[in-house]
Amino acid sequence: MNLKELAEKLGLSPTTVSRALNGYPEVNEATRERVAAAARRHNYRPNARAIRLATGRALAVGHVIPLNTRTEIMNPIFSDFIAGAGEIYSRSGYDMILSIVPDEAEEATYRDLMSRGTVDGVIVHGPKTNDPRIKVLKDLGLPFVVHGRATGSELDYNWVDVNNRRAFQRATEFLLHLGHRRIALVNGLEHMDFAIRRRAGFTEALASQSLNPDPGLMSSDEMTEISGYRAGLRALDHPQPATAFLAASMLQGMGLRRAIEGRGLHMGRDVSVIIFDDDLSYLRNGEDVPIFTATRSSVRDAGRLSAEMLLGVITQPGTPPQHRLLEAELILGQSTGPVAIGPAPAP
Amino acid sequence: MNLKELAEKLGLSPTTVSRALNGYPEVNEATRERVAAAARRHNYRPNARAIRLATGRALAVGHVIPLNTRTEIMNPIFSDFIAGAGEIYSRSGYDMILSIVPDEAEEATYRDLMSRGTVDGVIVHGPKTNDPRIKVLKDLGLPFVVHGRATGSELDYNWVDVNNRRAFQRATEFLLHLGHRRIALVNGLEHMDFAIRRRAGFTEALASQSLNPDPGLMSSDEMTEISGYRAGLRALDHPQPATAFLAASMLQGMGLRRAIEGRGLHMGRDVSVIIFDDDLSYLRNGEDVPIFTATRSSVRDAGRLSAEMLLGVITQPGTPPQHRLLEAELILGQSTGPVAIGPAPAP
DNA sequence: GCCCTCCTCCAAATCGCTTTGACACCCCTT
DNA sequence: AAGGGGTGTCAAAGCGATTTGGAGGAGGGC
Numbered sequence: 227m228n229l230k231e232l233a234e235k236l237g238l239s240p241t242t243v244s245r246a247l248n249g250y251p252e253v254n255e256a257t258r259e260r261v262a263a264a265a266r267r268h269n270y271r272p273n274a275r276a277i278r279l280a281t282g283r284a285l286a287v288g289h290v291i292p293l294n295t296r297t298e299i300m301n302p303i304f305s306d307f308i309a310g311a312g313e314i315y316s317r318s319g320y321d322m323i324l325s326i327v328p329d330e331a332e333e334a335t336y337r338d339l340m341s342r343g344t345v346d347g348v349i350v351h352g353p354k355t356n357d358p359r360i361k362v363l364k365d366l367g368l369p370f371v372v373h374g375r376a377t378g379s380e381l382d383y384n385w386v387d388v389n390n391r392r393a394f395q396r397a398t399e400f401l402l403h404l405g406h407r408r409i410a411l412v413n414g415l416e417h418m419d420f421a422i423r424r425r426a427g428f429t430e431a432l433a434s435q436s437l438n439p440d441p442g443l444m445s446s447d448e449m450t451e452i453s454g455y456r457a458g459l460r461a462l463d464h465p466q467p468a469t470a471f472l473a474a475s476m477l478q479g480m481g482l483r484r485a486i487e488g489r490g491l492h493m494g495r496d497v498s499v500i501i502f503d504d505d506l507s508y509l510r511n512g513e514d515v516p517i518f519t520a521t522r523s524s525v526r527d528a529g530r531l532s533a534e535m536l537l538g539v540i541t542q543p544g545t546p547p548q549h550r551l552l553e554a555e556l557i558l559g560q561s562t563g564p565v566a567i568g569p570a571p572a573p
Numbered sequence: 574m575n576l577k578e579l580a581e582k583l584g585l586s587p588t589t590v591s592r593a594l595n596g597y598p599e600v601n602e603a604t605r606e607r608v609a610a611a612a613r614r615h616n617y618r619p620n621a622r623a624i625r626l627a628t629g630r631a632l633a634v635g636h637v638i639p640l641n642t643r644t645e646i647m648n649p650i651f652s653d654f655i656a657g658a659g660e661i662y663s664r665s666g667y668d669m670i671l672s673i674v675p676d677e678a679e680e681a682t683y684r685d686l687m688s689r690g691t692v693d694g695v696i697v698h699g700p701k702t703n704d705p706r707i708k709v710l711k712d713l714g715l716p717f718v719v720h721g722r723a724t725g726s727e728l729d730y731n732w733v734d735v736n737n738r739r740a741f742q743r744a745t746e747f748l749l750h751l752g753h754r755r756i757a758l759v760n761g762l763e764h765m766d767f768a769i770r771r772r773a774g775f776t777e778a779l780a781s782q783s784l785n786p787d788p789g790l791m792s793s794d795e796m797t798e799i800s801g802y803r804a805g806l807r808a809l810d811h812p813q814p815a816t817a818f819l820a821a822s823m824l825q826g827m828g829l830r831r832a833i834e835g836r837g838l839h840m841g842r843d844v845s846v847i848i849f850d851d852d853l854s855y856l857r858n859g860e861d862v863p864i865f866t867a868t869r870s871s872v873r874d875a876g877r878l879s880a881e882m883l884l885g886v887i888t889q890p891g892t893p894p895q896h897r898l899l900e901a902e903l904i905l906g907q908s909t910g911p912v913a914i915g916p917a918p919a920p
Numbered sequence: 921g922c923c924c925t926c927c928t929c930c931a932a933a934t935c936g937c938t939t940t941g942a943c944a945c946c947c948c949t950t
Numbered sequence: 951a952a953g954g955g956g957t958g959t960c961a962a963a964g965c966g967a968t969t970t971g972g973a974g975g976a977g978g979g980c
Binding site: 240241245272280 | 935936937938939
């Protein structure tokens with residue numbers, strides 16, 4: 227059942243039927259209702275392909291997920307971000323198109339999406355310092371919102387980000403207040419922008435106490451359980467072991483706990499741990515009492531906000547670049563405590 | 574730059590240009606090359622919207638992800654499945670459209686995708702027993718592949734699944750061989766089909782040793798760390814505590830480990846654990862030596878296979894329903910050992 | 921020299937919608 | 951009675967590709 231057939235059944239022209247269904251004013255209220263009723267009765271739904279061609283809009287937004295061809299690791303926060311964004315899209319009648327591409331093919335993917343007219347805009351995931359994608363998208367004229375920021379880009383662009391620097395600064399200060407001086411940083415990969423900001427917050431907080439970060443206590447890796455475990459062992463086996471950890475993700479925190487307990491220590495008593503908690507739906511930080519003390523910011527909310535911003539940019543071209551900086555909250559869990567007196571017990 | 578403009582520049586008709594670019598035989602090889610060169614030079618890319626309308630194909634497949642409105646939990650395996658499927662789609666020039674919908678709206682979403690012509694086929698995630706979606710899709714005539722199976726549906730349909738029953742049966746037998754008799758099952762939600770099959774494998778293995786499963790040692794919940802933790806405490810605090818666990822996911826396994834160590838026990842020595850490992854990229858089961866003994870089957874592979882099957886069904890309509898049953902491998906890790914002699918030490 | 925095939929290429933229709941411009945028609949005003 | 955301003959409707963031209971049904975010209979057979 228298409229528009230023409232429906233129009234014939236009603237004894238009207240396709241024009242009128244189209245207008246009636248799309249709420250244009252120049253159609254009699256009585257006919258509008260007649261049309262609406264017929265559409266409902268015949269289960270008519272306008273063909274999306276035809277609408278797209280006729281209007282020149284894709285009614286779709288793209289999420290390009292670069293897949294590091296070497297590690298092939300999907301970012302675990304991705305599914306919750308998508309869930310938040312998807313909620314907004316479906317509410318607005320937009321489709322969400324996912325492109326999983328090897329990271330070296332990402333630029334080509336944007337050109338393709340643009341020139342074929344597959345999407346009206348894109349979300350950029352996982353920005354790196356001096357990320358080249360921003361210039362590419364600006365040049366293409368494809369509307370976009372970055373989830374995160376790309377230090378070093380002199381261009382202005384739309385972004386939604388968490389105040390990563392501040393979050394890690396506050397977390398570090400909290401550990402310092404508890405008396406910790408040997409604090410290990412278990413960071414994400416430091417070509418990622420957020421990881422650099424977190425590191426900056428960490429070192430700034432140390433510097434305010436005239437402390438220098440010990441390179442032997444800083445690591446930077448994929449945010450997996452394994453990497454947390456490895457970093458934990460390294461820092462605990464250090465000649466001057468860490469008494470506290472600051473980790474970039476829940477999974478790394480879990481790896482840390484395994485390392486800590488593997489060395490016969492107890493998290494929260496012998497060793498303190500603070501994590502960054504993205505509030506993932508399938509990785510909740512405990513129930514009523516959080517397991518980990520954490521800086522928390524919901525990545526699902528970030529997805530919602532990014533999607534809303536993008537749809538705004540698409541429907542109102544020419545608006546100046548928008549920014550949204552979210553603050554992470556510091557929540558107290560069972561993984562932190564005052565620095566233990568005397569040296570930690572030997573393994 | 575569209576087809577007409579390109580044709581004018583070349584002094585050819587749009588027909589010929591279209592045919593040249595799409596590899597039709599009725600065009601001179603010399604002109605074909607001339608056209609290809611011009612297309613490359615002018616960076617011509619056919620408009621996807623126009624192709625879709627003209628061919629009547631969507632060149633897109635849909636993944637409808639039902640989001641339980643109560644728990645709002647995204648399945649963590651989802652991102653790896655998508656990564657595998659997405660690889661296949663982009664290789665074949667298809668778009669992947671993701672719809673995140675409240676589970677009560679799922680049926681309506683399928684009708685919509687079909688009648689608007691947004692997709693050529695869909696992947697069905699998370700089938701339940703007697704899943705109504707299968708009949709809906711059959712009636713709609715929308716090609717689909719189910720990731721998993723839906724017991725109770727008398728209809729035949731395309732699916733890709735892991736042999737969950739066999740996997741849990743083998744794992745249980747392995748624990749029985751090690752001398753365990755008090756084995757706890759930490760299952761996923763048992764309205765999900767895979768969970769029922771796993772439970773069946775578990776009870777069958779017990780039955781073959783004339784053992785009855787103890788309801789007090791069986792739990793069924795979302796596959797999160799917390800649920801594993803809770804189930805672990807319950808089984809360990811049981812008057813006749815479990816000496817071994819069989820868990821449905823890596824995250825539940827991690828929760829179990831936390832519970833076990835929280836009770837002052839040691840996993841692999843005092844208590845054995847076997848998990849089902851979906852081989853998620855960000856949740857690897859250890860490095861060279863696996864942490865958990867596990868039944869393993871890559872969900873990313875399942876994504877690849879499902880996508881390939883779906884594209885096959887789309888391009889060759891009328892082929893009889895296809896099935897692909899994957900066997901999980903049983904890999905030995907550090908979390909299992911012979912049953913401890915005597916009662917476990919009190920906490 | 922004529923006719924018939926192939927080989928290339930093209931004009932025009934088509935996909936299903938939106939949107940522009942025009943046209944009746946009715947009611948008012950002057 | 952003529953002119954003017956709404957209202958409600960429609961015919962037709964698009965969007966940018968594919969696809970059908972020919973058509974012109976070169977080459978070959980007789």
